[in-house]
Amino acid sequence: MLDILKDQFWFSAILTVVLIGAIMGVVAYCIYFERKISAWIQDRVGPNRVGPFGLFQPLADGAKFLFKEDIIPANVDKPLFLIAPVIAFGLAMIGFAVLPWGGNVDLDADGIIDVTAQVADPGIGLLYLLGVGSLGIYGVVLGGWANNNKYAFFSAMRSTAQMLSYEIPMGIAIFVVVITVGTLRLEDIVLSQIGEGNVWNIVLHPFAFIILLITIFAETNRTPFDLAEAEQELVGGYHTEYSALKFGMFFLGEYAHMITGSGFITILFLGGWHLPGVPGLQPGDVSIWAMLFKMTVMGAKIVGFLFLFMWVRWTIPRFRFDQLMRLSWKGLLPISMILAGYATTLVYLGKATNIPWALGGNVALLVIVLIYNGLRSGEITGRQANLPAIARPVEAHS
Amino acid sequence: MNDIVPYVILGALLFAIGMVGFLSRRNLIVIFLSTEIMLQGVVINLVALGRLHDHVNGQVFALFLFVIAAVEAGLALGLVVLLYRRRDTLDAERWTTMWG
Amino acid sequence: MNTHWSSLVYTTFVMGALAVYLLMPRAGRSTNIAGTLIGMVALALAMFLCADMFVGTSSGNALFYASAVIALASAVKVITDEKPVYSALYFVLTVLAITPLLILQHAEFLAIALVIIYAGAILVTYVFVIMLAQQGGRPACDHRARQPLLAVVGGFLTMAVIAGQMATLPDEQAVIVAAAPAPTSDAPLAEPDNTMQVGSVMLTQYVVAFELAGVLLLVAMIGAIAMSQKRIPSEKLVEPTKPPGQIGREVGPY
Amino acid sequence: MIRDEDIIVVDTPVLNAAERLYIPQIVAGMQVTLRHMFKKSITVQYPEQKRTLRLENYRGVHRLNRDEEGRVACVACFMCETACPAHCIHIVAEESPWDDREKYPLQFDIDELRCIYCGMCEEACPVDAIELTPEYNLVGRSRQEMVFDKEKLLKVYDQTKTEKPRKNPRITGYAGTGNRTEGQPTGDSH
Numbered sequence: 001m002l003d004i005l006k007d008q009f010w011f012s013a014i015l016t017v018v019l020i021g022a023i024m025g026v027v028a029y030c031i032y033f034e035r036k037i038s039a040w041i042q043d044r045v046g047p048n049r050v051g052p053f054g055l056f057q058p059l060a061d062g063a064k065f066l067f068k069e070d071i072i073p074a075n076v077d078k079p080l081f082l083i084a085p086v087i088a089f090g091l092a093m094i095g096f097a098v099l100p101w102g103g104n105v106d107l108d109a110d111g112i113i114d115v116t117a118q119v120a121d122p123g124i125g126l127l128y129l130l131g132v133g134s135l136g137i138y139g140v141v142l143g144g145w146a147n148n149n150k151y152a153f154f155s156a157m158r159s160t161a162q163m164l165s166y167e168i169p170m171g172i173a174i175f176v177v178v179i180t181v182g183t184l185r186l187e188d189i190v191l192s193q194i195g196e197g198n199v200w201n202i203v204l205h206p207f208a209f210i211i212l213l214i215t216i217f218a219e220t221n222r223t224p225f226d227l228a229e230a231e232q233e234l235v236g237g238y239h240t241e242y243s244a245l246k247f248g249m250f251f252l253g254e255y256a257h258m259i260t261g262s263g264f265i266t267i268l269f270l271g272g273w274h275l276p277g278v279p280g281l282q283p284g285d286v287s288i289w290a291m292l293f294k295m296t297v298m299g300a301k302i303v304g305f306l307f308l309f310m311w312v313r314w315t316i317p318r319f320r321f322d323q324l325m326r327l328s329w330k331g332l333l334p335i336s337m338i339l340a341g342y343a344t345t346l347v348y349l350g351k352a353t354n355i356p357w358a359l360g361g362n363v364a365l366l367v368i369v370l371i372y373n374g375l376r377s378g379e380i381t382g383r384q385a386n387l388p389a390i391a392r393p394v395e396a397h398s
Numbered sequence: 399m400n401d402i403v404p405y406v407i408l409g410a411l412l413f414a415i416g417m418v419g420f421l422s423r424r425n426l427i428v429i430f431l432s433t434e435i436m437l438q439g440v441v442i443n444l445v446a447l448g449r450l451h452d453h454v455n456g457q458v459f460a461l462f463l464f465v466i467a468a469v470e471a472g473l474a475l476g477l478v479v480l481l482y483r484r485r486d487t488l489d490a491e492r493w494t495t496m497w498g
Numbered sequence: 499m500n501t502h503w504s505s506l507v508y509t510t511f512v513m514g515a516l517a518v519y520l521l522m523p524r525a526g527r528s529t530n531i532a533g534t535l536i537g538m539v540a541l542a543l544a545m546f547l548c549a550d551m552f553v554g555t556s557s558g559n560a561l562f563y564a565s566a567v568i569a570l571a572s573a574v575k576v577i578t579d580e581k582p583v584y585s586a587l588y589f590v591l592t593v594l595a596i597t598p599l600l601i602l603q604h605a606e607f608l609a610i611a612l613v614i615i616y617a618g619a620i621l622v623t624y625v626f627v628i629m630l631a632q633q634g635g636r637p638a639c640d641h642r643a644r645q646p647l648l649a650v651v652g653g654f655l656t657m658a659v660i661a662g663q664m665a666t667l668p669d670e671q672a673v674i675v676a677a678a679p680a681p682t683s684d685a686p687l688a689e690p691d692n693t694m695q696v697g698s699v700m701l702t703q704y705v706v707a708f709e710l711a712g713v714l715l716l717v718a719m720i721g722a723i724a725m726s727q728k729r730i731p732s733e734k735l736v737e738p739t740k741p742p743g744q745i746g747r748e749v750g751p752y
Numbered sequence: 753m754i755r756d757e758d759i760i761v762v763d764t765p766v767l768n769a770a771e772r773l774y775i776p777q778i779v780a781g782m783q784v785t786l787r788h789m790f791k792k793s794i795t796v797q798y799p800e801q802k803r804t805l806r807l808e809n810y811r812g813v814h815r816l817n818r819d820e821e822g823r824v825a826c827v828a829c830f831m832c833e834t835a836c837p838a839h840c841i842h843i844v845a846e847e848s849p850w851d852d853r854e855k856y857p858l859q860f861d862i863d864e865l866r867c868i869y870c871g872m873c874e875e876a877c878p879v880d881a882i883e884l885t886p887e888y889n890l891v892g893r894s895r896q897e898m899v900f901d902k903e904k905l906l907k908v909y910d911q912t913k914t915e916k917p918r919k920n921p922r923i924t925g926y927a928g929t930g931n932r933t934e935g936q937p938t939g940d941s942h
Contacts, residue, residue, distance in 0.1 A: 039793070044795050123606065124610050164619060164622060315782050316781060404562065407548075411570055411573075412570070418577060421644075422645060422649035428576075431576055441600075454699050457605050461608065461611065461696070462704075464616070468619065471624065472721075472722045473721055476726060
């Protein structure tokens with residue numbers, strides 16, 4: 001048994017099966033906790049009928065998705081209608097293939113590294129994640145188009161514009177990390193944040209972290225960026241006409257996408273499976289138990305981000321579309337470009353991982369942004385410019 | 399070095415397919431898609447021939463090609479949208495006012 | 499042997515051209531089924547030819563054949579499908595099929611860049627525009643190709659001249675290789691980190707071109723913005739004009 | 753008519769530098785929701801727990817009250833049917849067999865599915881014969897079942913009279929007041 005595991009191929013195969021199972025479970029319970037957290041925030045109880053504390057609710061939901069009537073409306077574009085949920089779900093799932101879960105593992109404790117706790121370890125893992133993420137939009141676009149429903153179509157349009165806009169600051173924020181670390185291999189990015197004199201990248205580039213976090217919110221279509229499924233305006237958005245399991249695949253795909261995004265940002269900025277100073281989580285710890293411990297830590301960080309996703313969703317209202325565009329093109333893009341320039345300069349000066357320099361630059365940028373904001377008067381949430389001015393009463397109301 | 403010949407042939411085939419599409423389709427957007435297919439053929443050829451010379455120059459050229467493709471997509475599609483707004487059609491044969 | 503091979507090769511090309519011609523959208527009865535069959539035969543023949551010639555090389559393996567066949571078939575679908583949306587989506591499939599080919603050629607960075615730039619950005623823009631501009635049903639211009647026969651003949655003659663030469667003259671490969679300049683070896687392909695090589699070559703040897711590409715993108719962006727700002731009057735519809743500043747619906751006296 | 757001085761024009765607030773960065777504001781909002789996450793929930797677990805209702809004016813299922821002698825208290829005056837905005841009450845009046853009133857409802861149907869439970873019928877009733885009860889878990893298997901006839905409405909009274917006694921047991925006696933006129937249209941023209 002152990003001999004089979006020592007072969008990276010079989011280890012990866014088994015890890016794939018385990019991960020798919022675990023992630024499906026996590027995704028199902030994400031839906032449960034989404035409802036629970038919304039309930040807690042709104043002083044309610046949430047699902048508590050199926051099983052103790054409602055813990056079997058995901059099973060009931062799954063059964064419902066399976067057994068509900070699967071409607072294909074008459075005038076939909078049938079091939080696209082059928083393939084869109086598969087694309088949405090499949091692309092959300094294949095992103096997990098390159099996430100490093102537990103570093104190197106020495107299974108039989110003979111001092112030789114046998115396998116890496118990772119399904120695949122390409123040298124371009126980061127780009128792979130970006131590529132998969134940029135393809136993820138097709139599920140939404142095709143779903144919205146194939147629906148033959150004008151609300152779904154609006155949703156697809158919005159989603160396209162949003163994804164294109166937010167991929168640019170996302171790419172630049174990632175570039176900041178890549179230029180600092182100097183590699184595209186995800187495991188190397190994790191390792192570069194560990195060890196003597198190295199810190200997590202969030203310490204070096206907090207601004208880039210915030211930008212990446214915001215863009216991941218946008219890429220996963222979560223509030224406050226969920227204009228693609230704005231119920232008040234667009235019925236259900238791109239999945240208006242979907243029912244039963246096809247709707248369920250869109251639904252699960254969104255959560256799977258959230259998990260990928262959380263893992264991504266964890267690896268880039270929060271040291272992946274590493275916690276500073278904790279024994280068992282260092283690169284030198286390669287026993288099978290250390291691997292499990294590392295996986296647990298990585299999972300815990302991801303769960304923390306998932307909680308943040310849900311917490312934000314039930315706190316912050318949705319943007320208006322022009323605000324969304326303005327945030328990306330006039331807010332995130334200039335800041336991220338300044339950051340990229342600064343990070344490049346640091347690398348040129350040989351101070352890429354120098355905390356005072358990197359952090360100082362971020363603080364200086366924050367001060368500049370604050371001063372710039374302070375100097376620019378006027379309301380940012382303002383009305384559209386082409387509307388006439390509001391008629392003011394002659395005497396101001398006291 | 400036999401290795402790259404199929405790639406070059408594949409690139410040529412893609413280029414030819416794109417050319418046929420460019421010549422024969424009437425929808426402006428599909429015409430531009432055909433040019434993108436031709437560019438794909440060129441990309442494959444660049445990479446394969448770069449490999450023949452054991453150098454990454456071909457890949458660098460291909461990256462510049464992507465820039466061209468992106469620029470082309472942005473501007474051409476902007477123009478297509480303007481044309482569509484003016485005449486409500488994407489038919490290339492409807493734009494014959496420049497014929498002598 | 500050469501004549502035998504070349505006749506097979508040219509037969510393959512002719513069959514491919516015929517398949518493309520038959521698959522083109524046309525008025526009257528659809529010939530799609532015949533076109534598909536002939537196209538499949540042509541692809542099989544091409545695979546057979548390649549398999550015989552390139553056993554044991556990276557281009558002789560199954561991944562190459564699968565990717566190449568998918569790329570060719572979806573490229574043909576791009577130019578023959580009657581729905582522009584399907585054309586764009588088949589093009590995405592072409593791009594995704596070309597990706598493994600580039601990875602086989604040790605161009606990992608380029609492969610993923612292809613997916614990100616083409617499938618993730620350019621094609622999304624295409625789909626966006628197609629959806630914007632194809633609201634009212636399917637226009638006639640998608641149902642009928644323009645001079646498909648001439649186009650197919652022209653295209654495949656060009657291709658046959660290029661590719662037929664290469665495929666039928668395996669012995670002269672040596673001449674090509676010999677004529678090629680020796681590898682300048684400042685970035686040999688044997689290194690595993692393809693990204694770093696591409697980056698270093700691009701930012702040292704071709705840094706001017708790199709900067710120019712950036713300028714080109716900037717110009718294109720400015721051009722696109724300027725274009726989208728321009729209000730084009732429709733040549734068909736005359737919009738009712740309202741005095742500026744007047745908002746809302748006008749109600750006559752009663 | 754809205755007077756000009758009553759109109760309040762709310763200007764879009766001018767944000768200061770930190771507010772324009774959004775992040776402090778977002779953090780403040782998230783603090784609020786975090787606080788609420790640990791508050792006790794105010795949910796009433798319905799089938800197990802029930803809220804205490806204000807019996808006097810809770811507007812649930814209708815009932816037709818009985819007078820002291822067990823007869824239906826309704827005098828078929830059609831006030832409720834007239835007042836009903838949802839047109840869910842249908843009364844067929846008949847000459848009363850008793851002396852103290854002129855008419856009585858031969859048939860009295862309320863479509864509980866159509867009713868909007870506004871309580872206008874109760875307001876309109878001159879003899880307090882129709883009342884809304886605190887009974888709210890009203891279910892049925894068919895639409896027909898949800899059309900309550902006189903017997904059913906009286907049964908509702910029998911079930912709920914201990915919980916909510918009749919508001920005003922006095923019957924406005926119009927017997928012998930001289931108001932009764934022969935040949936007055938009874939109003940059951942529909």
